[in-house]
Amino acid sequence: MIITLLSDFGFKDNFLAVAKAILLEQLPDARMIDINHEVEPFHLLQCSYQWVSAYGSFPPRTIHLSLFDIMQQRPATLLVAAVGNQYFISADNGLLPLSFKDQEMQVKTMGHTASSYGEWIAMAAGVIRQLQQSDFDLSGFPDASPKVFPLQLQPVVKEHYVECQVIHIDRYENVVLNITRSEFDLLRKGRKFRISFMRNESVTKISHHYADVAQGEKLCLFNSAGFLEIAINRGNAASLLGFRLHDDTQLIYQHIKIEFL
The missing domain is CATH 2.40.30.90 (Bacterial fluorinating enzyme like)
Structure with missing residues (x-):
């Protein structure tokens, strides 16, 4: 199972290493591929571009996990979306509707919230494990709609x-x-x-x-x-x-x- 990671964590601190440690504890066989961790802090548009320009290169059933601006809302919710044969996990921070505004998107939620970024990442690991065990069947997750809709930056x-x-x-x-x-x-x-x-x-x-x-x-x-x-x-x-x-x-x-x- 391939999991891509995208964030604004950078490499100066240990946030990325801690995130991977939390994921590996629940998903020891995961193949994690870094898309980018030097997104400008809180720059939603740049983060969206990185996601949109990368995911099409990956095989079907790749899970794309965004660690960008997890705590934009407190407590933080988790959204999981299917776009074609790819799967995306993000906080409800506007990234999903911005990235896939012109595509059909099935959105679900975990049904729980997190009070810290470590708790949220552990919740994401649980979602990924459930997806793997259910053969990527999203019917077991409650339906959801993003609550944060950013202004679309158009020419x-x-x-x-x-x-x-x-x-x-x-x-x-x-x-x-x-x-x-x-x-x-x-x-x-x-x-x-x-x-x-x-x-x-x-x-x-x-x-x-x-x-x-x-x-x-x-x-x-x-x-x-x-x-x-x-x-x-x-x-x-x-x-x-x-x-x-x-x-x-x-x-x-x-x-x-x-x-x-």
């Missing part, structure tokens, strides 16, 4: 342009925007486009690979998850082009404008 669409936000900056400082290939094509309608940056620089075509441009040159491409990405071949796009991760607590938002010509 701002106008007739001749769209404004996007940064939802992830990876290790190489490639910048991921909140627009997919299908959304881009629908809005573009076959028109030329221009993405403008600082110093009057811009990108006017979609590349297929980073190496499509010379080293140090900027480019745009759709990444493996299908999201539009701004990059510099063997360079640091976020730093050099002045991009930062979207933060909805800031009074002034940073938009990336795509003009259709």
